[in-house]
Amino acid sequence: MLYINNLWKYYGKTPAVSGLSLHIPEGDLFGFVGPNGAGKTTTMRIICGLLRASGGSVTVNGVDAINNTKNIKRVIGYVPDFFGVYNNLKVKEYMEFYGSMYGMYTRDIQKISGDLLELVNLSDKNEEYVDSLSRGMKQRLCVARALIHNPKLLVLDEPNSGLDPRARVEMKELLKNLSSMGKTIMISSHILSELSEMCNSVGIMNHGVLVAAGKIEDIMSGQAIPPQNMPQQNIFQGVRLTMNVLGSTDMPVRILKENPMVSHISIMERKIEFTLNGGDKEIAAIIAGLVNAGVPLVEIKKQEKNLESLFMQVTDEDNGMGGDSHEN
Amino acid sequence: MKINPILKREIKSDTRSIRLFLSLMIYNLVLFLIFAAGLAIISDRINNYSDYYSWYGWYGDTLLESYSWFASLFPIIALVQCGILGLIIPIITASSISGEKERQTFDIMLTTAITPMGIVRGKVFTAVTKMMLYVITSIPIMSVSFIFGGIKWSRLFGFVVIMLVYGFFVGSIGVLCSAICKSSKASIILSFVYCGAVYVGTLIPLVVSSFLSYNSNTWDMGESLLFLLLNPAVMVEEFLFGNSSILSDLQENGGYINYGGITEMLLENNTVWIIVSIIMVILLSYLFMWLAAIRVNPLIGKDYRRNNGKAKK
Structure with missing residues (x-):
């Protein structure tokens, strides 16, 4: 589904991402972890066509994310770490707006929107203003919004930041549900315990370098293949x-x-x-x-x-x- | 036909806010006060006129003609509208892009299938739609001058078209400035600077030609007047004042002025000048929209250049 090959990104002379190579298979729930400034958000923004890479290639479902940014937007749903909503719109109007941004017809949007709002447990809020929703509800609404065009890959950057424990649990359940439906999800988070509970594979970034990637159990047992450009080492063994x-x-x-x-x-x-x-x-x-x-x-x-x-x-x-x- | 989703959302949001209706009310109130003042002044002049002629016991056609003065209220009010809207539109558009960034909705917008040009188009069309709302709601006030005759439907329609083009011009500059500036205040100021640059800048070739002809008996303008085709203020003035416009005055003094061939051809017919000017102003507005679209594109705009300017692979 997602292939990243030798991805580089410089901010001025500082490398934010250094030779990242990664593969996420279809239907995977991939956790992207790393300390602040590790290059997670930069990588995600490059995948979504919000930043141009300095080098390397990114392919999502066969679409070149670096040179074909027009088509990449149709196969990706993105939930940024910080986002706003249009408070003076109703929930259904919010969904309609984003559906129409993908050129969808109103009747199609209404049908899909109903299903998605049910999925994120907001179907009873259809007629309410977005302003009246809690932070957790807005976060779930944003996930529903990102799914309106049925993307192949869902990219979530710190979706649990600022959520209370209940909202975090609800978000986790939602992502698990989506994963069980076969949706490929890439999620970055600092709440590692939650990631390890729901993700079937992870990638750990540090200083722009992917230091570990693979199935969680493989990494733990030291059987994960070391990422490209990384020296063979036994840090995960013992x-x-x-x-x-x-x-x-x-x-x-x-x-x-x-x-x-x-x-x-x-x-x-x-x-x-x-x-x-x-x-x-x-x-x-x-x-x-x-x-x-x-x-x-x-x-x-x-x-x-x-x-x-x-x-x-x-x-x-x-x-x-x-x-x-x-x-x- | 699909309506631009940004235009649809903004109009929906704005019509839910009381601010739009308050601003419409204040706008029309100001226009009404100006109109009423104009009406009072003209009535007073007609009364004096009628007193003067009644003294001689002669009313005749001259007095009837004096009632056509009411028709002059139309261009005056139209010009006032242009002035007010020229101030309002940059304020409306100031936060069109920067507001999305401040609200943190812009990144999401950029990850949807809509193109940067689609975003800019939606924002400009929103500005034009709002401007037309002001113009159309003012028609009842303006139509008072129709009671006394002198205004044709075609002229009223032409006024709406001119205002549409004018709104398109000011709106595209406003959105460009909003895409350039981070704060709304800076965007408003920059919009006025850009508008001023177009209004004044298009006069520069004319001024230069007059300086060059300083020692000559005739003013050799060449084709410098053609730059005024890009000036929306001249376009509005030409439409509203027709035979008594500045360009008509210049043409009347044709004996002392040498025009280039194209200029002379355009000056012969006021309608042709206006139509060409409309096309030129629309093209100029599209240029501003194109620049705004480049600016908001995260992969080719300023942010991209800043992040990649010193990049090395």
Whole structure:
């Protein structure tokens, strides 16, 4: 469905997107994550024809998004991170307006609009002014608006920002519904727990570079294919462990540093976190080594692997792109 | 025929607001006061005229002719309308594009199938439609001068066409300025500057030709007068004042002025001049619309150049 190949975007001399290559298959719900300024919005705006790329190619459903911006608009529905609505229009008029912007006939718009408003649970608000809707309702209305022309790809930039928990849950359910209907969705968000619940694949961007992409479970298990231009590395492999000791952390840290299978060590008071490139056997060996050296070990436990810990690991400024240098 | 969706939405939104009706009421009230003042002045003059002739016991055709003075109210009120609307339209169009950006609806608009030119066209047509609303609602006031005769239906129709073209011109400049400026205030000021530049700029070749002919017995204008075809103010003036317009005065002094061949041909017939001027003003307005469309296009406008000016692959 979406093919991005070696995409570059410069703002002046600063690269915002550096050689991004990505493929999103049809029917996928793709989560696009990364810290602020990572290049997510820039990438999305290029896909939607709102920004011209400095280099590379983007194809959506076979349409060249960079050179054929006229046709790309018919296959994409876009929900920006910040958007306004026409408050003095009624909900049905709002839908009619955007339908007519795609050259649709009023009777077709009315039919599709009714179905979409039902999908986003706003069918009872048809005759109400947009002004009277809550923020969450407006967000859902905007999703319905983006679907009015039945696009092949739905691009949502931070759709959950500023929403209360209930509205976020409703939005999540809506996107899950759309995904189950076979719609291809690309969504960026900072709420990683929600993304990991609903997305079947993710891409993590940092400093304009795609540092990880693929099915969530593949990334977690270290089986995801590293994105183009990325060095082979094992940042997603191994387990993250947390250890509590009594007294000084100097000796346990020294022991851990001597172990070639240990990386990404961070210390917070008496708590030491590190990544161990191995399984239960290696964990047992580490514990034995520490106990034999006389380290007063209080607790050691495996951290649950999730998108959040992965994101933190990958986008850690000090670690760069997740290299295996020790830190303390 | 499909109506431009932006035009449809804006008209729908505006007619829901009391502001439009208040502005229409104030506009017509101002026109009525000016009209009433004009009516009072002319009535007073006719009374004096009739007193003068009754003293000599002679009324005749001369007195009847004096009633045709009422018909002169039509061009005066029309000119006042042009002046007021020339001030109102830039204010109306000032936020046409910048307002969408401020409301954060512009990006969504750009991701729809409508082209940048379609957006600009919708905004300009909205301005023209609103202007025509002012013009058409003023017709009952203006039609008082019809009671006394002197105004043909064709002239009234011509007035509506002229106002349409005038609105198109001012509206296209307003939308261009709104696309250029970030704030509405700056857009209004720039609109007046641009309008002034067209009004004054088209006179420059004429002034230059007069300077060049300073030491000569005749004023060798050449074709410099043709630039006035682009001037909507001259177009309106020519239509309203016909035989007593500025260009007619120039033609009457033809013995001292040398015109180029095309100018002479156009000056011979006031209607031809007006029709050509209408075409030229429409073309000029389309040029402004085209520039506005370039400006709002995110891939070729100023934002694109700013983001890519120093780009390197």
